[in-house]
Amino acid sequence: MTPQDTAAGGPPAEDPDGLADALALQAPPPRGHDAENRTEHPSEHHGGRHGGHHGKDRERHRATPWPEARETARKAGAALRPEPRRVPLADAIGRVLAEPLAALTDLPSFDSSAMDGWAVAGPGPWRIAEEAAVLAGHAPSATLADGTAVRIATGARVPSGATAVIRSEHARTDAGGRLHAERAVVPGQDIRPRAQECRTGEPLLPAGTPVTPVVLGLAAAAGYDDLLVLPRPRVEVLILGDELLTEGLPHEGLIRDALGPMLGPWLQALGVDVLATRRVGDDADALHAAVTASAADLVITTGGTAAGPVDHVHPVLAKADADLLVDGVKVRPGHPMLLARLGPGRHLVGLPGNPLAAVSGLLTLAEPLLRALAGRPAAEPYRAAVRDEVHGHPYDTRLVPVVHRGDRAVPLHYNGPAMLRGIAAADGMAVVPPGGARPGDTLDILDLPWSAPAAQSVTAAAAQGACFT
Ligand SMILES: Nc1nc2c(c(=O)[nH]1)N[C@H]1C(S)=C(S)[C@@H](COP(=O)(O)OP(=O)(O)OC[C@H]3O[C@@H](n4cnc5c(N)ncnc54)[C@H](O)[C@@H]3O)O[C@H]1N2
Ligand code: MOO
Numbered sequence: 001m002t003p004q005d006t007a008a009g010g011p012p013a014e015d016p017d018g019l020a021d022a023l024a025l026q027a028p029p030p031r032g033h034d035a036e037n038r039t040e041h042p043s044e045h046h047g048g049r050h051g052g053h054h055g056k057d058r059e060r061h062r063a064t065p066w067p068e069a070r071e072t073a074r075k076a077g078a079a080l081r082p083e084p085r086r087v088p089l090a091d092a093i094g095r096v097l098a099e100p101l102a103a104l105t106d107l108p109s110f111d112s113s114a115m116d117g118w119a120v121a122g123p124g125p126w127r128i129a130e131e132a133a134v135l136a137g138h139a140p141s142a143t144l145a146d147g148t149a150v151r152i153a154t155g156a157r158v159p160s161g162a163t164a165v166i167r168s169e170h171a172r173t174d175a176g177g178r179l180h181a182e183r184a185v186v187p188g189q190d191i192r193p194r195a196q197e198c199r200t201g202e203p204l205l206p207a208g209t210p211v212t213p214v215v216l217g218l219a220a221a222a223g224y225d226d227l228l229v230l231p232r233p234r235v236e237v238l239i240l241g242d243e244l245l246t247e248g249l250p251h252e253g254l255i256r257d258a259l260g261p262m263l264g265p266w267l268q269a270l271g272v273d274v275l276a277t278r279r280v281g282d283d284a285d286a287l288h289a290a291v292t293a294s295a296a297d298l299v300i301t302t303g304g305t306a307a308g309p310v311d312h313v314h315p316v317l318a319k320a321d322a323d324l325l326v327d328g329v330k331v332r333p334g335h336p337m338l339l340a341r342l343g344p345g346r347h348l349v350g351l352p353g354n355p356l357a358a359v360s361g362l363l364t365l366a367e368p369l370l371r372a373l374a375g376r377p378a379a380e381p382y383r384a385a386v387r388d389e390v391h392g393h394p395y396d397t398r399l400v401p402v403v404h405r406g407d408r409a410v411p412l413h414y415n416g417p418a419m420l421r422g423i424a425a426a427d428g429m430a431v432v433p434p435g436g437a438r439p440g441d442t443l444d445i446l447d448l449p450w451s452a453p454a455a456q457s458v459t460a461a462a463a464q465g466a467c468f469t
Contacts, residue, residue, distance in 0.1 A: 100207050111194050141159045302353055
C-alpha cells in the first residue's frame with residue numbers, strides 16, 4: 001500500500017477499519033520523517049551541537065550510555081530516604097508499603113461455613129435442632145450434639161461439634177423432621193477452618209508493594225485501619241519555550257504545547273504528586289527562580305537542553321551550582337536529556353523539547369528516579385521478538401514505539417523525535433541496540449504506565465513483576 005492508495009480510495013480491503021494505516025503498520029512513512037533516527041553516519045547527529053568535530057568529540061565523551069544513565073537515575077532516587085507515614089487506608093492507594101504487611105489476625109478468624117445449608121454433627125440422617133439458623137456475625141451458637149443438624153448461613157461461625165456443612169441443594173427433610181444428605185458427606189466439607197488463609201503475624205506482602213485496591217481489601221480483611229507507606233514523590237513540571245500555545249491552532253510559527261497536557265497525567269500514573277505544571281517561557285532568570293524556589297523532590301523541565309540561543313537549562317544549572325549527574329545520553333531520540341542534583345534531596349531532569357525525545361527522557365531518567373524514590377521495585381522490561389527490521393543508530397540505543405500483534409512487537413513508523421503519532425498508539429517502547437534489529441530478534445520492551453495488560457499478555461514473566469502503574 002502506498003500513501004497515494006490511501007489518499008485516492010481510503011483503506012484497502014485487507015485493512016477495512018483503517019487501523020493498520022492509522023498506525024502506519026503498512027504505509028511507508030512520509031519521505032524523510034524518520035531520517036533523524038535512521039542516519040547511518042554519527043556525525044549527522046552530533047556535528048552541529050557545539051559546531052564542527054571539536055564539539056562532536058566533546059559530546060561523545062560526555063554522553064552516558066543508555067543503561068548506565070538509567071542506573072544513575074535509579075541510584076539517585078534510591079539514595080533518598082523519604083520518611084514513611086502512617087495514613088488511613090483510603091489515603092494509601094497508589095503508595096508503596098514501607099513495612100511488610102503482616103496479618104493482625106488469623107484469616108478466617110473462626111471456623112466458618114462456606115455455604116448456605118446445614119451444619120451437621122456426625123453421620124446422618126440428622127435430627128433438626130430447634131435453634132434458629134446460625135447467621136454470619138452472630139455470637140457462637142450452642143454445641144451441636146452428635147446426630148443433629150442446624151441451618152447455617154455462608155460466613156457464619158460453625159458451631160462446635162459440627163463435622164461438616166451440607167449445601168441446602170444437597171439435602172432434604174422428611175416428614176418426621178429429619179435431614180437426609182443427597183450425596184456422600186466428607187468430614188470437614190464446606191467448612192473454612194480458622195487460619196486457612198493465614199495465621200496472626202504471617203507476612204502477607206513485602207515492603208515495597210504498591211498499594212492497589214486489592215491490597216486495601218486484604219489489609220482491611222487482615223485487621224488494618226491504617227498503613228505505613230512512603231510518601232509520593234513531589235514533582236514540578238516547568239514548560240519552557242516562548243513558541244508554545246496552550247489553545248487553538250498553530251499559527252505564525254507558534255505551535256501547541258504537547259508536553260504540558262501529557263506529563264502531569266503520565267507522572268500521576270507513576271504514583272507521583274504533581275505540585276504544578278507551569279509555563280516558564282525562554283527566560284533564564286525566571287527559570288533560575290523557578291528551579292531554585294521549587295519545593296519539589298524532582299523538577300522536570302522541557303526544552304532548552306541543547307545549545308541554541310535560548311536554551312537556558314545548562315547555564316541556569318551552572319548558576320544554581322547544580323551537579324550534572326548525566327549530561328546527554330547515548331539514546332535516540334532525546335540525547336540532550338540531563339539529570340542534575342540541585343541540592344540535598346532535590347533533583348532536576350531536563351527533557352528535550354521534541355515531544356518523543358521528551359518521552360525518551362521520561363522513560364530513561366525520570367521514571368527510574370521516581371520509581372526508586374517511591375520505593376517501588378525497578379520496572380522489569382520484558383522481551384518480545386520484533387516482526388520487522390528496525391534501523392539502528394551506529395553507536396546509540398534507540399527507543400522505538402511498538403504495538404503487540406500476536407507474539408510479535410511491530411515497530412511503528414511515526415517515530416521521529418518531534419512526533420507523538422507512533423507513541424500515542426503504542427503498547428511500549430522497544431529498546432533497539434546500536435546497529436539495529438532484524439525480524440525475529442528479541443528486544444527489551446519498556447512498558448507505558450497504561451499498557452501493562454497488553455504487556456502481560458506477551459509474557460507471563462511480566463505479570464509476576466507487574467507494578468501498580
Ligand atoms: N546544533 C544542534 N541542534 C540540536 C541538536 C544538536 O545536537 N545540535 N540536538 C537536537 C535534538 S536531538 C533535540 S531533542 C533538540 C533538543 O532541544 P531542546 O531541549 O533545547 O528543546 P527546544 O530547542 O526548546 O525545542 C526543540 C523542539 O521541540 C519543540 N518543543 C519544545 N517544547 C515543546 C512542547 N512543550 N510541545 C511541543 N513541542 C515543543 C520546539 O518548538 C522545537 O521544535 O535540539 C536539537 N537541536
Ligand atoms: O533526536 Mo533529538 O534527541 O530530537 O530527540
